Amino acid sequence: MNRYTNLLVAIDPDHEEQPAFTRALDIAKKSSVTVKITLFLAIYDLSYEMTSILSSDERQSMRCGVVCQRRQWISSLVSKHTTNEVNISNHVVWHNRPYESMIAQVFNDEHDLLIKVTHKHAKLGAVIFTPADWHLLRKCPCPVLLVKGLGWPENGKILTAVNVSSENEAHILLNNKLIDESKAMSKLLNAEVNLVNAYPATPVNVTIELPERNPASYTDGVRDHHLLAMKALRQKHSINEEQTFCQEGLPEDVIPEVAKKLDAGLVILGTTGRLGLSAFFMGNTAEHTIDQLNCDVLAIKPDGYVSPLTPNVTQ
Template identity: 50%
Template sequence: MKEYKKILVVINPTTDHQAALHRAIELATKSQAEITAFLSIFDFSYEMTSILSANEREAMRQGVIDQRIAWLNDLISDLKETQVKINTEVVWHNRPFESVINFAIAGNFDLIVKSTHEHDKLKSIIFTPTDWHLMRKAPMPVLMVKEHDWPIEGKILCAINVASEDEDQLNLNTKIINYAQDLARKFSASVHLVNGFPGTPVNLAIELPDFDAKTYNDSVRMQHEERVQKLALSYNIPVENCHVEEGLPEDVIPDLAIQLDAELVILGTIGRTGFSAALIGNTAEHVIDSLQCDLLALKPDGYKSPLED
């Protein structure tokens, strides 16, 4: 896997406690990487001040930017314990996710790190949060940070899909496990695999009276267990670290993460656009609100962000 050499941290302007920055420092220390603390700000009222000239509005915007630069520099200066190089960048932009992704692409960053929290369910249907945009559209890995620590000898949970023989999906499984094992070496953690499989279709049990639901379920479970264990064996992952559960991934993954007290979940995500993206989302987006630990979302190799078009 590609080493983290340049990490972009999305700063939360509403708090002095920057969980994402602290997590990035942990990663950078293990990888000899440098960090850029990135803050995107915008105030619509400055754009609506029609009595001011364009130059005056620009001066007002720059004044706000300068204030935020000073705040950010003070925040970083308090991190005296770190030897990691931390750069700063403050931009004025009305769409934070676009400014983050464009800056990350232009700067060839290897990883985006951002703190996250539970989103209001209704609002997240109408207004897609920045977190979701980043997971959908950023071509590089995105690490969503919560308040769970990363202790030594922790657990990293890889969400894999063995139901499909599609080459892209198989490659994504490989990428997920490679990232997990690299992080496991750096943090002396153990790697676990999780796979959810669908239960017996209700319509089959209703329409076919002689249908043996238990036998069907056992057969599907066995098939998934064999595939997961075969994959684990190829990466020297112990069989006892393989977890196959009946249910939807968005239910199975958070439940197991809690049972294991995992520090990190790694899964693959594909970009979505249009109406279906707003209403349905994907596994990563459903999982993020249910997790109590960090989430690392990976794109398939060759993925191109719609912002690059």
């Protein structure tokens, strides 16, 4: 089954090299069916809006000129990668909120994957995420692939973050969805699927609040609970034990540590897509985790997720 056949690629206007486009071509060339790629760019220049000397028609004409120039530039990028197996088009819009225009395009053309590059800071070596990245992770209705520049190795490894600590039906369904996504990507990339789960350390005040509870036995009990839950999950999906990792610690520490150990080319995780105060607490775990990773990240929403930017749905 080819999961991704209608890709939306966010073009980086500040660089000639386009790792997100390259990644989309990788997916298309490995696919057994024809894949459609739409190269998307939202541009905006406040100076064109603030010029009172020009009439509205003149400003509109100037905007159209800039859009046309950008379309020609994107066409030159496409010409270097002409292939009969891939249907490539481009779409340039004038919009002051790139993430909103991208999500609108996802809805308009029913894209099943959005691909966007992130960049490392030249001096610090840290990956720089723009506000648009975080908005897309929270609000985009389709999966979002954040590309960090490195290529996908042949016969590489995929690391999928699951949550086996909860018996909540929504978490169980999301775990299954993440693993299904992993297996689909595994077939596409000829990569090995690995699972990782992080569980909390023993609270420091457990001996005060529960004096009858031995901290060591409490720790053993938590670990055993997660190991058994992970065993059940891996057996359900026919994944070998040596390809599962269940470690004590915070997800934003454990997941990058295991990814580095495996030299994973792709990490797959779920994002709640919550807004408001709940997003501050729930969303930060995923975002802090992504901050620490040096490989591509595929962020998946749970089934039933409704974007606040869904047409005719108010925020």
